[in-house]
Amino acid sequence: MSSSSSNFVPDQSQPKTKKTIVVVALSAIAAGMLTFMAFLALNGTSLLGIDSTQSQIASFSGQNNNEATTQIVPLDQIVSGGPPRDGIPSIDNPKFVSPEEASSNFLQGSDLVIGLEINGDVRAYPLKILVWHEIVNDDVGGTPVAVTYCPLCFTSQVFNRTVDGQAVEFGTSGKLYNSNLVMYDRTSESLWSQAMAKGIVGKHAGKDLERIPFDVAAWNEWKKLHPEGKILSIDTGFGRPYGADPYGNYYTEPNILFPVSHKDDRLGPKEIVIGLEDNGKHKAYLISDIENKKVVNDAIGSKQIALVSLEPFMVRVFDRSTQLESSDSQVTTLQLDYESSSNLLVDKETGTKWNFDGEAVEGRMNGKSLTRLPSDEGFWFSWVAFHPDTEVYMVNENN
Numbered sequence: 001m002s003s004s005s006s007n008f009v010p011d012q013s014q015p016k017t018k019k020t021i022v023v024v025a026l027s028a029i030a031a032g033m034l035t036f037m038a039f040l041a042l043n044g045t046s047l048l049g050i051d052s053t054q055s056q057i058a059s060f061s062g063q064n065n066n067e068a069t070t071q072i073v074p075l076d077q078i079v080s081g082g083p084p085r086d087g088i089p090s091i092d093n094p095k096f097v098s099p100e101e102a103s104s105n106f107l108q109g110s111d112l113v114i115g116l117e118i119n120g121d122v123r124a125y126p127l128k129i130l131v132w133h134e135i136v137n138d139d140v141g142g143t144p145v146a147v148t149y150c151p152l153c154f155t156s157q158v159f160n161r162t163v164d165g166q167a168v169e170f171g172t173s174g175k176l177y178n179s180n181l182v183m184y185d186r187t188s189e190s191l192w193s194q195a196m197a198k199g200i201v202g203k204h205a206g207k208d209l210e211r212i213p214f215d216v217a218a219w220n221e222w223k224k225l226h227p228e229g230k231i232l233s234i235d236t237g238f239g240r241p242y243g244a245d246p247y248g249n250y251y252t253e254p255n256i257l258f259p260v261s262h263k264d265d266r267l268g269p270k271e272i273v274i275g276l277e278d279n280g281k282h283k284a285y286l287i288s289d290i291e292n293k294k295v296v297n298d299a300i301g302s303k304q305i306a307l308v309s310l311e312p313f314m315v316r317v318f319d320r321s322t323q324l325e326s327s328d329s330q331v332t333t334l335q336l337d338y339e340s341s342s343n344l345l346v347d348k349e350t351g352t353k354w355n356f357d358g359e360a361v362e363g364r365m366n367g368k369s370l371t372r373l374p375s376d377e378g379f380w381f382s383w384v385a386f387h388p389d390t391e392v393y394m395v396n397e398n399n
Contacts, residue, residue: 070205073177077261078191078201081152081176085184088172089238090135096123096230099223106234106242109220112313113231114156116214118143122229124222125149127156129232131247132240134181136232137161137169145212146170148194150181151247152257154272155378157194160210163187178385179258195376195386211374217314225311225356260385266392267380274315275376275383275390278303282390284383289395290315294338295345298393304333305373310343310356315377318358318370324350334370 069075097105106128107113113124119141130136130149138145144167146159161168168185170192175182181194190202192209199207215222222229234242250257254269267273273284278301285307290296296307297320306320320334334347336354344361345354352363358370376383384390 069201070203071201072198072205073193073200075201077259078175078177078182079258081174081258083172083174085174086171087174088132088134090137090169090171091129091133091232091236092137092169093237094136094138095233095235097233099227099229099231102126102231102233103219103223107219107231109218111219112216113219113222114147114149114158114214115217115222115226115229116140116145116147116158116212117226117229118145118212122226123232124219124226124229125232126219127216128242128245129234129236130156131245132238132242133236134172135170135183143212146183147214148181148183150194150378150382151250152176153180153195153378153382154251154270155180155195155376155382156214156216157197157376158212158214159197160212161185162210163204163207176258178260178382179256180382180386195378195382213316213372213374215314215316216377218312221311221314256381260381262385262388263381264384264388266384269381270379272378273380273383274307274317275378275387276300276305276317276373277387282387283393284380284387284390285393287313287315287377289393293395295336296393297335303373306334306336306345306370308336308345308356308358310338310345314356315375316356316358317373317375319373320370322365322368322370324365 107126112127114127115124121141123140125136125147127149131151134149136147138147144161146161148159149156161170163185166187168187170183170185173182173184173191175191177193177200178195183192183194184190185192188203190199190204192198193200197209197211199205251270256269267286272287274287274290275282275284281301283300285296290307290309294309298305298307303319304321306318307315308318309315320336321331322334323330324332332349334349336345336347339346339353342353347354350364352360352365354370355361358372360366360368
């Protein structure tokens with residue numbers, strides 16, 4: 001795809017109704033940005049106000065002005081997004097409803113959700129709710145998690161919110177780094193970068209958060225895969241117009257509202273990519289390429305991977321290295337192909353068929369599972385701002 005392309009909707013070989021899922025989901029309400037600006041005005045804040053003073057950042061990170069601020073990014077590149085700390089309130093006591101109730105009351109089939117499954121506990125978090133809150137502190141399958149969404153970068157991420165053996169609660173700091181959500185934890189008040197999955201200022205500067213694999217999917221698709229799941233309710237305790245998207249046409253326009261440290265025109269700024277990292281190596285894949293090919297066998301660093309898209313707009317990443325036999329010490333790298341008649345993957349080594357969960361469902365390796373890997377999904381401008389040395393996967397006649 002040419003670098004001038006900035007289509008928000010992946011160019012799928014799918015029916016037109018599926019091509020428009022993302023535009024419908026994120027641009028359904030024309031009055032979005034006006035709604036948000038009015039909301040901020042009522043609360044005495046400005047969307048474009050920037051205040052990056054070191055003293056304010058130090059106070060956010062739990063350090064007083066007489067202490068040296070522990071940091072791993074330049075403080076002058078952490079800027080105000082407008083609202084103050086917790087001005088965009090996290091959801092700390094989430095309530096859930098059934099798929100039937102969600103569909104009847106507030107969710108349309110094309111609405112995007114963050115889908116999560118841990119230890120059999122299946123939950124979905126609609127972006128039309130998260131756009132007003134950005135963070136949900138939850139416990140899923142016995143794991144304390146932070147489900148996060150940055151509308152400016154269209155980046156979602158799910159973290160295990162255990163830090164030093166203690167479950168912490170995250171809130172919005174009101175700050176941005178490379179136009180991306182900066183969170184803070186309410187225990188140490190350290191600042192954390194969503195895109196970096198890492199503490200950037202304060203006591204926990206340099207500490208990594210564990211990322212948990214998740215899906216971004218249209219509600220109709222997620223519901224078909226997980227009819228038993230729970231859905232985050234609009235009963236959040238906050239008065240927000242959940243039918244309106246406050247960012248309006250931002251998702252489809254090339255403008256970036258806040259500073260970024262690096263720009264790159266190999267792709268359009270708001271083309272959606274899947275970003276992967278291994279041992280300091282970075283690589284980006286256009287989500288439209290993965291959707292069109294259904295499976296991409298590739299390597300990043302020393303890791304052999306498969307990027308798989310068997311449902312519209314959903315991409316999962318697996319480690320395709322496995323042992324053919326339980327007693328076999330040799331590791332084999334599988335070459336996975338798509339079988340359209342079954343909507344499954346077939347490996348060339350054994351002929352085993354694999355489903356979208358990475359489970360072998362038929363053949364020699366029946367019962368085995370591939371390891372699913374965490375990934376980053378969002379706008380190209382955000383990925384390349386944090387990873388300026390990134391490679392870009394290009395489709396050609398040989399792959």
